[in-house]
Amino acid sequence: xxxxxxxxxxxxxxxxxxxxxxxxxxxxIAKTFTFRDFNEAFGFMTRAALVAEKSDHHPEWxxxxxxxxxxxxxxxxxxxxxxxxxxxxxxxxxAG
Numbered sequence: 001x002x003x004x005x006x007x008x009x010x011x012x013x014x015x016x017x018x019x020x021x022x023x024x025x026x027x028x029i030a031k032t033f034t035f036r037d038f039n040e041a042f043g044f045m046t047r048a049a050l051v052a053e054k055s056d057h058h059p060e061w062x063x064x065x066x067x068x069x070x071x072x073x074x075x076x077x078x079x080x081x082x083x084x085x086x087x088x089x090x091x092x093x094x095a096g
Contacts, residue, residue, distance in 0.1 A: 004079040013085045020088055023071060027079030028060075029088065033068045033095050041066050044095055051090045057083045059091075 004027065005013065014020055020031045035041040041063055052058045060071040070091065072084040 002074060002077055002081045002083055004074070004077045004081055005085070010080055013080075017085070017088050018092065023073075026071075026073065028071050028073035029080055029084060030069070030071045031088070031091075033070065033091070035066045035068070035095075038065050041068050044068060044091075047094045048087075048091050051094070052087060055083065055087065057087055059087065 014022070014029065017029070017031075020029050022028075023030045033041070033044060035044060045061065045063060045068055048059070057074070060073075062069045070088075072088055073079060074081040074083050
């Protein structure tokens with residue numbers, strides 16, 4: 001099982017992740033991605049889903065038209081782990 005990040009490691013990771021922030025009341029991080037239209041948002045979700053499935057680490061997310069709200073937390077570890085940071089970085093790359 002993967003371990004939760006220390007408070008210091010989490011802060012350091014969030015500094016490098018543009019637009020990601022702590023979720024109030026949870027050990028999780030979140031970001032809202034905004035695209036030009038639904039097609040672009042859905043394409044992002046499809047590409048991100050392939051990365052998530054390959055790493056066996058799946059996001060909590062919600063899509064409404066051109067926005068995708070993402071929450072990342074490793075449920076088995078009870079909070080944010082290196083797996084969440086890696087998926088956040090991958091999502092940022094995919095979004096451009």
